[in-house]
Amino acid sequence: MKKLLLHSCCGPCSTHVIKALSGKYDLTIFYFNPNIFPFEEYQKRLGEQKRYAKIKGIRVIEGEYDEEGFLAAAKGLEQEKEGGGRCKLCFQIRLQKTAQLAKQQGFDLFATTLSVSPHKNTIMINEVGSQIAKSENIEFLPENFKKQDGYLDSVRLSKEFGLYRQDYCGCRFSKKERDVRHEIQKRKEG
Numbered sequence: 001m002k003k004l005l006l007h008s009c010c011g012p013c014s015t016h017v018i019k020a021l022s023g024k025y026d027l028t029i030f031y032f033n034p035n036i037f038p039f040e041e042y043q044k045r046l047g048e049q050k051r052y053a054k055i056k057g058i059r060v061i062e063g064e065y066d067e068e069g070f071l072a073a074a075k076g077l078e079q080e081k082e083g084g085g086r087c088k089l090c091f092q093i094r095l096q097k098t099a100q101l102a103k104q105q106g107f108d109l110f111a112t113t114l115s116v117s118p119h120k121n122t123i124m125i126n127e128v129g130s131q132i133a134k135s136e137n138i139e140f141l142p143e144n145f146k147k148q149d150g151y152l153d154s155v156r157l158s159k160e161f162g163l164y165r166q167d168y169c170g171c172r173f174s175k176k177e178r179d180v181r182h183e184i185q186k187r188k189e190g
Helices: 011-021 039-056 067-073 085-104 122-136 147-160 172-189
Strands: 002-007 025-031 059-062 109-112
Touching (some): 002 011, 002 085, 011 025, 011 147, 025 039, 039 059, 067 085, 085 109, 109 122
Parallel strands (some): 002 025
């Protein structure tokens, strides 16, 4: 079986992806998300990822947390809407590190859980992954894990295992957008 390094953004997103890939690949999870804000949220998501991986008997490698580095890289993209240039940059940062680690540690290929989310542009994710794979000379598994109700399956599995499900992508910019949506909703209701 080929060894696959699976970049994971969180435990809930990994549930369906692990189910889809188990038995086809020898999986290791790489939790690398320097974009997540605040740090307490990062820790909470990491804890849930580790807990689910332990249930499934999958090893987790934790990447470096560096929100300041992410903010420096995203400078000038602060006003981008969710799904735009800032998100593409974030995909590039995370998948670049995943490809490099996969190559260094002798994995055959790498993939990401990001495409399970209905809020993420699968075409963009797979283009970024494929470009990085070419530059790093390692195989990338382009997938659309939201197909065949993958996202709904991840929601169901998260409930089944009692996983914490966040309500924003992760970075301070997506949190701000979420906070604005919540405020508008409160005004409508009140």
